[in-house]
Amino acid sequence: xxxxxxxxxxxxxxxxxxxxxxxxxxxxxxxxxxxxxxxxxxxxxxxxxxxxxxxxxxxxxxxxxxxxxxxxxxxxxxxxxxxxxxxxxxxxxxxxxxxxxxxxxxxxxxxxxxxxxxxxxxxxxxxxxxxxxxxxxxxxxxxxxxxxxxxxxxxxxxxxxxxxxxxxxxxxxxxxxxxxxxxxxxxxxxxxxxxxxxxxxxxxxxxxxxxxxxxxxxxxxxxxxxxxxxxxxxxxxxxxxxxxxxxxxxxxxx
Amino acid sequence: xxxxxxxxxxxxxxxxxxxxxxxxxxxxxxxxxxxxxxxxxxxxxxxxxxxxxxxxxxxxxxxxxxxxxxxxxxxxxxxxxxxxxxxxxxxxxxxxxxxxxxxxxxxxxxxxxxxxxxxxxxxxxxxxxxxxxxxxxxxxxxxxxxxxxxxxxxxxxxxxxxxxxxxxxxxxxxxxxxxxxxxxxxxxxxxxxxxxxxxxxxxxxxxxxxxxxxxxxxxxxxxxxxxxxxxxxxxxxxxxxxxxxxxxx
Numbered sequence: 312x313x314x315x316x317x318x319x320x321x322x323x324x325x326x327x328x329x330x331x332x333x334x335x336x337x338x339x340x341x342x343x344x345x346x347x348x349x350x351x352x353x354x355x356x357x358x359x360x361x362x363x364x365x366x367x368x369x370x371x372x373x374x375x376x377x378x379x380x381x382x383x384x385x386x387x388x389x390x391x392x393x394x395x396x397x398x399x400x401x402x403x404x405x406x407x408x409x410x411x412x413x414x415x416x417x418x419x420x421x422x423x424x425x426x427x428x429x430x431x432x433x434x435x436x437x438x439x440x441x442x443x444x445x446x447x448x449x450x451x452x453x454x455x456x457x458x459x460x461x462x463x464x465x466x467x468x469x470x471x472x473x474x475x476x477x478x479x480x481x482x483x484x485x486x487x488x489x490x491x492x493x494x495x496x497x498x499x500x501x502x503x504x505x506x507x508x509x510x511x512x513x514x515x516x517x518x519x520x521x522x523x524x525x526x527x528x529x530x531x532x533x534x535x536x537x538x539x540x541x542x543x544x545x546x547x548x549x550x551x552x553x554x555x556x557x558x559x560x561x562x563x564x565x
Numbered sequence: 566x567x568x569x570x571x572x573x574x575x576x577x578x579x580x581x582x583x584x585x586x587x588x589x590x591x592x593x594x595x596x597x598x599x600x601x602x603x604x605x606x607x608x609x610x611x612x613x614x615x616x617x618x619x620x621x622x623x624x625x626x627x628x629x630x631x632x633x634x635x636x637x638x639x640x641x642x643x644x645x646x647x648x649x650x651x652x653x654x655x656x657x658x659x660x661x662x663x664x665x666x667x668x669x670x671x672x673x674x675x676x677x678x679x680x681x682x683x684x685x686x687x688x689x690x691x692x693x694x695x696x697x698x699x700x701x702x703x704x705x706x707x708x709x710x711x712x713x714x715x716x717x718x719x720x721x722x723x724x725x726x727x728x729x730x731x732x733x734x735x736x737x738x739x740x741x742x743x744x745x746x747x748x749x750x751x752x753x754x755x756x757x758x759x760x761x762x763x764x765x766x767x768x769x770x771x772x773x774x775x776x777x778x779x780x781x782x783x784x785x786x787x788x789x790x791x792x793x794x795x796x797x798x799x800x801x802x803x804x805x806x807x808x809x810x811x812x813x814x
Contacts (some may be wrong), residue, residue, distance in 0.1 A: 444661035444701070464661055471703050472655055488682040520620050524649040525670035525721060526641065534665050534681070559797030 320382075320438040327546075328372035329440045332539050333449030335547030340437045342551040346558035347429045352422030354561035357480075359430070359524045361557070364550045365432050374439050389479045393423035443467055457531050473511055480507065568632030570596040570725050570753040571617065571647075575626030576687075578612055586612040588777035589626070591761055596631075596724070598729070601764035604774035605799035610757045613774065614727045617755070618647040633723060642774060645674060648718030648752075652729040654710035655702070660709065663689070664698035664706070664712045670721040688720035691712075692746050702740040708739025725753040732760045761802050773798050 328336075343364070350357045370377060397407075400416020407417075438446065447467075451460045480503050489499060519527075571594040580588040586609045595601055602610050615621040616628050617627050621814045628635045635643050660666035667685045676684060689695045692712040697705065705713060712733060718726060731747070744766055747754060758764055764771055764785050771788045773781040775798045781788065788794065789808055795801055797809050 330658070371762055435719075444665065447661055464657060468659055468661065468702065493794065514656060517651060517653065518659050520615070521649070521651050521657045522669075523620060524618055524644055524651075526644055526673035527669075527719065528641075528673070530671060534668045 320435075321442055322374050322378060322439045324440075326371060326373045326440070327523050328368060328436070329438075331547045332543050333441050333445035334452040335449075335539065335544050336437055336441055337446060337449040337453060338544075339547040339551045340433045341384045342548065343433050344430045346551065346554040347426050348435075350426075350558045350561045352418045354557075355563075357557045357561045358425050360428050361554055364554060365429060365436075368436055368550065369432075372436060372440050374436060378439065378517040379432065379435055383431055383437075384429065386431045389427050390424050392554070393420040393427075396423070461531050468515070469518075470513075472514075473507070476507060476510060568629070568641070569593045570598065570631055571755075573613070573616075573626070574629075575682060576613070576623050576628065577625035577705075578609075578616065578621060579624055587623075589617075590774070590777070590779055592772060592779055592782075594725075594753060594755065596753055597751075598770060599755070600766040601768035601771040601799060602755055602757045602774065603761070603764065603771055603788075603798070604757070604780075608774040608798075609777040610774050611729055612777075614620070614649065614729055614757060616764055617725070617727055618649050619642050645721050646724045648721055648723035648726045650714055650718050650726065650731060651726040652733065654707075654714040656696060657714040657717060658702035658710060662698070662703065663694075663702060663716075664699050666702065666713065667698075667717050667720045670717060674721065684720050688716040691719050691750070692716045693742070699732060705737070707734050708736065708742060710736060711739070715746065719750070723752060725755065725756045726750065727757070729757045730759070731804040732758060732763050759794075759800070761789060762806060763802065765808065773800070 343361075347358075347361055350361075369376070380462075381558045396419050397412035397416040398410065400413030400419065402413050402415040404413050441449070447460055447464050450463070451457065484499060484503070489496075491497065491500065571592070573590055576587050576590040577585075580586055583660065586800050588609075590609070590613055592613075602613070604610055612621065616623055616635075617630070619628075619640050622635075630643050630646055633639050633646075660664050660669055664685055667688050668681055672679055672685045683696065685696065689698055694709065694712045694716060697713055697789060700709075702710065702713070710786040715726075715728070715731075728747070731743055735743060740760075740763070744763060747756070747767055754767070756764065756768055768785055771781075771783060771785040772779055773788070773794075780798065781794060786808065789802055792801075
């Protein structure tokens with residue numbers, strides 16, 4: 312297969328996680344991320360449970376750990392920011408190595424790092440095990456407004472074409488010895504962006520003509536009406552439900 | 566009484582910038598005919614095509630499809646009956662997968678479930694592209710995209726199919742597949758092209774447009790043996806091209 316897959320974010324594998332219905336996976340990730348987000352940082356035991364769940368799903372999905380860690384690099388900027396909070400936080404301070412750090416700040420930093428890592432891991436696992444069309448169908452079945460799903464679909468569909476166009480434009484500029492060095496050279500980039508906008512707009516018009524030609528009347532048709540069984544939902548939602556219960560307990564007990 | 570598949574009379578159209586793109590086009594095409602629409606760039610070929618299923622509306626004259634005039638009330642049925650394959654398949658394939666794209670038209674017509682799946686399978690089968698159903702459009706080759714784009718239109722079961730430059734950007738093998746696919750379709754075919762050998766192979770009849778008018782309407786074979794007529798309208802056969810003499814065969 313290989314060429315059939317859309318995205319660098321997708322890992323082609325056969326696993327129980329890949330086989331779950333897309334909408335159940337989207338719902339599961341949403342539930343898991345929500346549970347993680349509302350859990351107070353002090354409930355370290357809950358985070359240990361979330362990590363166990365995430366590691367379990369990672370193992371089941373056969374996604375290489377290396378793939379996950381590389382993708383996780385995307386949240387580094389947030390983590391770096393969190394690193395400063397203990398030093399600038401207010402309230403009670405304690406000695407830590409050669410520094411004094413704020414206790415509240417340290418908990419806040421821990422919360423950000425733990426929640427960001429777990430949340431990002433869940434989303435990475437979702438897109439690594441579900442192809443883009445599946446995620447879009449999943450969102451539609453979860454009753455996300457059709458217009459939002461359609462816009463997302465078109466964006467993904469045409470993004471690569473627009474990137475190609477930018478690439479060609481840059482090559483055309485470079486072929487004629489355009490090497491931007493200082494502000495005075497910025498003009499061609501600005502006009503390039505302008506013409507890119509016009510081209511994309513015109514493409515939009517042509518796509519609309521193509522849609523209208525095939526009977527589009529302003530509402531996207533429903534293409535698939537596969538009904539899922541309770542078991543399909545149970546398979547996907549089991550683990551995130553555990554997370555949700557943990558989050559509730561952590562919130563109540565404090 | 567049988568109606569022509571397509572009847573265009575006195576069609577005029579101005580673009581918003583005032584350009585007189587169509588200056589009185591008259592054209593009648595019988596059901597089942599295959600007609601090549603030739604002419605230089607800017608002759609009005611694509612503009613005419615966009616009138617045939619009511620995307621553009623004429624400023625004068627009319628378009629009648631199988632006895633039904635194109636107007637606001639008939640638009641939906643006209644668009645089912647006249648399929649339009651656009652020049653750039655990327656404009657035509659806008660759904661996440663080829664299968665969903667082919668399903669888009671019939672689903673708009675109200676088809677659902679198994680009937681819809683059957684229709685998609687049938688349409689992809691007609692262009693020999695059944696294996697493309699779950700593929701993502703931007704990973705297809707140029708030839709595959711073109712075939713998929715044609716399938717999206719065939720799924721609507723049109724009576725007339727209009728193709729704008731179907732052979733452009735295809736390698737010779739892709740072009741060959743396209744020609745044999747189109748030759749096997751049982752519909753009225755209008756092919757806009759600059760590729761005269763393709764026109765000769767597919768379409769017994771050719772219409773030349775220039776300056777927003779039909780300037781010649783003749784047999785493709787006769788046209789290709791008239792270099793003066795071709796040259797007057799910026800057309801030419803490829804270097805070294807020779808038509809096989811029908812008497813030799």
